[in-house]
Every structure is written in C-alpha cells, then in structure tokens.
Amino acid sequence: MKNILFVASEAVPFIKTGGLADVVGSLPKCFDKNEYDVRVIIPKYLSMPWEYTSQLEFVAYFYMDIGYRNKYVGIFKLEWDGIIFYFIDNEAYFGGPKPYGDVKWDLEKFSYFSRAALSALPVIGFKPDIVHCHDWQTALVPIYMKDSFRGGEFYQNMKSIMTIHNLKFQGVWDIKTIQALTGLSDYYFTSDKLKVYDDANLLKGGIAYADFVTTVSETYAEEIKTPFYGEGLEGLMQARSNSLCGIVNGIDYNEYNPETDDRIYQKYNAINFRKEKAKNKKALQEHLGLEVNEKKMMIGLVSRLTDQKGLDLIAYVMDELCSDDIQFVVLGTGEEKYENMFRYFDWKYGNKVSANIYYSEDMSHKIYAACDAFLMPSLFEPCGLSQLMSLRYGTIPIVRETGGLKDTVEPYNQYESTGTGFSFANYNAHEMLGVIRYAEQIYYDRKREWNKLVDRAMAADFSWDVSARKYENLYSWLLGW
Ligand code: ADP
Numbered sequence: 235m236k237n238i239l240f241v242a243s244e245a246v247p248f249i250k251t252g253g254l255a256d257v258v259g260s261l262p263k264c265f266d267k268n269e270y271d272v273r274v275i276i277p278k279y280l281s282m283p284w285e286y287t288s289q290l291e292f293v294a295y296f297y298m299d300i301g302y303r304n305k306y307v308g309i310f311k312l313e314w315d316g317i318i319f320y321f322i323d324n325e326a327y328f329g330g331p332k333p334y335g336d337v338k339w340d341l342e343k344f345s346y347f348s349r350a351a352l353s354a355l356p357v358i359g360f361k362p363d364i365v366h367c368h369d370w371q372t373a374l375v376p377i378y379m380k381d382s383f384r385g386g387e388f389y390q391n392m393k394s395i396m397t398i399h400n401l402k403f404q405g406v407w408d409i410k411t412i413q414a415l416t417g418l419s420d421y422y423f424t425s426d427k428l429k430v431y432d433d434a435n436l437l438k439g440g441i442a443y444a445d446f447v448t449t450v451s452e453t454y455a456e457e458i459k460t461p462f463y464g465e466g467l468e469g470l471m472q473a474r475s476n477s478l479c480g481i482v483n484g485i486d487y488n489e490y491n492p493e494t495d496d497r498i499y500q501k502y503n504a505i506n507f508r509k510e511k512a513k514n515k516k517a518l519q520e521h522l523g524l525e526v527n528e529k530k531m532m533i534g535l536v537s538r539l540t541d542q543k544g545l546d547l548i549a550y551v552m553d554e555l556c557s558d559d560i561q562f563v564v565l566g567t568g569e570e571k572y573e574n575m576f577r578y579f580d581w582k583y584g585n586k587v588s589a590n591i592y593y594s595e596d597m598s599h600k601i602y603a604a605c606d607a608f609l610m611p612s613l614f615e616p617c618g619l620s621q622l623m624s625l626r627y628g629t630i631p632i633v634r635e636t637g638g639l640k641d642t643v644e645p646y647n648q649y650e651s652t653g654t655g656f657s658f659a660n661y662n663a664h665e666m667l668g669v670i671r672y673a674e675q676i677y678y679d680r681k682r683e684w685n686k687l688v689d690r691a692m693a694a695d696f697s698w699d700v701s702a703r704k705y706e707n708l709y710s711w712l713l714g715w
Pocket residue numbers: 251252253254256536537538565566567592593594595598617618619620621623
C-alpha cells in the first residue's frame with residue numbers, strides 16, 4: 235500500500251471557485267483502493283457550507299513557527315465518499331467570505347497552509363510516500379520538503395509532485411516580504427530558484443523543487459514551453475521537460491449524469507435524448523423569460539468571467555450573433571467589465587439573451603442539460619471541465635483549439651461523419667462566429683447529422699478511468715515500483 239497526500243486550496247463538495255476543486259474532490263476516489271491510500275488536506279474555510287462544517291471531527295492542535303511568527307494550527311477530519319479529508323484550521327487566515335481575495339494576504343495564508351499541512355502529518359499519523367501539490371497556493375510544499383523538513387526519519391524519501399492547473403497565477407511578491415512570510419533563507423532567492431527579476435515567485439520554486447511536474451492536458455504541457463503560454467516560466471518548463479507531462483482531467487460521471495441528475499428538469503440518456511433533452515430547454519426558457527420554443531438553438535456559457543475565457547471575442551461579435559436565430563444563456567461571475575457586458579446584451583436582446591451573473595451549481599447543471607451547444611472560446615485553457623460536462627449532457631461544445639479543449643473536443647467532419655464538437659484555431663472573433671454559424675447550419679438544416687454528433691458526444695468517455703491509471707503509473711514510476 236502506498237500513501238498519497240493531495241494538498242490543495244479547494245475541493246468539492248466543501249469549497250469551490252473553479253475546476254481545481256472538481257479535480258481535487260473527484261480524482262482521489264478513482265485510485266485503486268487496494269494499492270493506494272489517497273487523502274486530501276485543504277484549509278477549513280469559514281465560508282464552507284454549514285452542512286459540511288457541522289460534520290467535521292476535531293483531531294488535534296499545535297503551534298507552529300513560520301518566519302518570525304508563531305501560529306495556531308487546528309486539524310479537523312471528515313471521511314467523505316470513502317476518502318479522508320483533513321482541514322487546517324486558523325480563523326484569522328481562513329475566516330473571510332471566500333477562499334481568495336487580496337494577493338498579499340493570500341500569500342501569507344497559503345504560506346502558512348503549506349507549512350501547516352506538512353507539519354500536521356506526524357500529528358495525524360499519516361506518512362505519505364508522495365505529496366501531490368496543486369497550483370501556486372501549495373507550491374511551497376516541495377520547497378519546504380527539501381528545506382526544513384528534510385532531516386529526520388519521517389519526511390525522508392517523501393516525493394513531491396507539482397500539478398499546474400493554471401500557470402497564470404504564480405504567487406508573486408517582493409523578495410523581502412516573501413522571505414518574511416515563508417522563513418526561507420537567502421539561498422532560495424536566486425534566479426534558478428524562486429527569484430524572477432526582483433521578485434519571489436512561489437510557483438516557480440515549486441516547479442523547480444518538485445520531483446515531478448504535471449499539468450492537466452498534453453497540449454498545455456507543450457504550450458507552456460512557449461512564450462505565448464509560458465507566463466514568463468517557459469524557460470523553466472523547457473528545462474524540466476524530462477520530468478513534465480500532461481494528464482488530461484476527467485469529471486465525476488456520477489455527479490454529472492443526465493440519467494440520474496436531480497438538479498435538471500427532465501432526466502434523459504443517450505437513447506432517449508431526442509425526445510427528452512429538449513424538455514430541459516423549454517423549462518429553462520420559461521424560467522429565464524426567454525421565448526419558449528423547443529426548436530430554437532440555445533447556446534450556453536458557464537464560466538469564470540476572466541480574460542482567460544475568450545470573452546472579448548464574444549463581445550466583439552455579439553450583435554452579429556444575436557441577429558441569428560439563436561438564444562444565448564450565460565452563467566458566471568468575475569471581472570466587472572464582462573459581467574456588465576453580458577448584462578448589457580441581456581437588456582438589449584431580452585428574449586434571446588439571458589445573463590445570470592451569480593454562482594449556482596444547480597443552475598450550471600440545468601444549463602449543461604438544456605442547451606444545444608456550449609461556447610468556450612478560451613485564450614488559453616489548461617484543461618477545461620465545462621466542455622467535458624457539456625459532452626456528457628449531449629450539449630455540443632464549440633471551442634478554440636487550445637490546451638485541453640484541443641485534446642478533448644474532436645472537430646466535426648461532415649464528410650466522414652466524425653467528431654464531437656466544433657472548433658476554430660485562431661484567436662479571432664469572426665473565425666469563431668464562422669464556426670458558430672456552421673454549427674447553426676447543421677443544427678437547423680441537418681438535424682439527423684446534429685443528433686449523430688450528440689450520439690458521439692454522449693458516447694465519449696471523460697470519466698477518470700483512463701487518467702487515474704496514468705497518475706497511478708506516474709506514482710509507481712516515481713517510487714521505483
Ligand atoms: P476554470 O477552472 O478555469 O474555472 P473549468 O472549466 O476547469 O474552468 O471549471 C469550471 C468549473 O466551475 C465547472 O465545474 C463549471 O461548471 C463551474 N462554474 C464556473 N462558473 C460557475 C458559476 N457561475 N456557477 C456554477 N458553476 C460554475
């Protein structure tokens with residue numbers, strides 16, 4: 235039996251701001267239980283729903299030195315769906331209304347969390363063979379493992395993996411501040427380690443120090459070696475290319491299943507979708523005040539509203555798109571300029587466009603089920619889960635060919651009758667519009683072809699089965715099995 239510890243800043247069902255939480259919450263369940271004991275450690279946020287907080291069991295507490303501070307560390311525990319989750323408690327750090335906010339404060343919070351997660355291990359009596367870290371918030375873990383935790387029997391031989399879910403966020407501040415927050419010595423603040431120009435970069439350190447680095451799709455693993463996608467770390471990604479690979483994300487096929495999903499208006503499956511799926515569209519049209527017409531092509535978008543997601547392409551051609559015979563449903567929160575952009579188009583095209591500027595797990599499922607197509611024209615996309623959810627619900631993705639979108643959506647080929655979606659290559663609004671219009675044409679004029687696309691989309695398998703085996707292979711290779 236090998237012990238694996240996931241260290242991360244979010245995990246479903248406890249706390250979620252994006253796809254990271256889906257991965258950290260669903261992947262651990264998919265490992266071979268006879269060979270791997272996989273546990274997860276996350277912060278105990280005050281903003282976690284009471285239905286979970288109320289079930290946590292107190293384990294222990296201690297005080298920990300970090301930099302010039304001495305801090306309380308509480309440990310709670312909950313077994314959920316067969317997986318043991320640990321929660322690090324310190325309300326001064328995790329008491330806010332949401333997991334992230336002010337960058338500098340986040341740096342202090344997650345420096346504390348990374349050290350606390352490692353310090354807690356002997357206390358809870360779990361000795362991982364591999365510590366699997368996710369994104370910049372936990373990037374200090376591989377560094378600490380080779381620093382103050384190196385001596386002593388307990389941490390000896392422990393390996394680390396750093397998984398990059400998004401290279402855009404790196405955890406950067408000036409060296410003096412980071413040194414004070416982390417307690418790391420001068421040794422670490424050179425250009426081959428944490429230093430970038432005059433700043434300190436936590437993710438850079440994590441990537442440099444981890445025994446292995448992964449990212450969440452094969453294409454993104456290649457893209458981040460180039461200046462366009464490398465976010466300034468392309469040199470380091472190239473340098474680590476012998477110990478870097480991409481493993482595409484899966485989704486939880488029990489949670490996202492149109493046949494059993496209680497959140498949607500009408501359940502359906504790969505056999506009866508032709509009759510049943512559109513009932514979801516009709517109910518959603520009624521609910522959102524759109525023209526009620528089962529035959530209208532409905533395009534959905536569920537997303538964090540940030541630059542990453544290609545929303546300026548949509549802004550650029552939205553008037554043209556709305557002159558077509560379509561409906562557009564948005565669910566998302568994020569940058570104010572995008573929130574207002576969608577509110578404006580909702581006001582302008584009331585019975586065609588519905589902007590839902592809030593976060594709702596419930597509504598997201600309703601949209602995945604109701605729409606005919608799902609738009610995801612991302613500027614970059616490490617993997618993307620929304621397109622996988624769409625495929626699962628027979629909602630045809632229209633995507634830009636980047637990162638995981640390229641790896642998971644096979645473009646429609648009308649001559650060979652293959653493909654699961656539509657895609658375009660360049661970051662160009664009219665190229666996107668052209669492809670949306672091609673999809674409209676198939677939807678309206680060649681309905682049987684469209685339904686075959688839906689057949690293929692629903693038959694595509696993006697459960698964790700394949701990718702969890704790839705992580706298992708990586709773990710055993712790293713441990714010299
Ligand atoms: P990212 O992690 O970059 O945000 P992903 O596609 O990997 O993108 O994952 C996004 C996840 O967040 C999906 O599960 C999606 O359904 C969910 N999501 C995004 N915005 C909302 C929202 N406003 N309400 C509910 N779920 C949302």
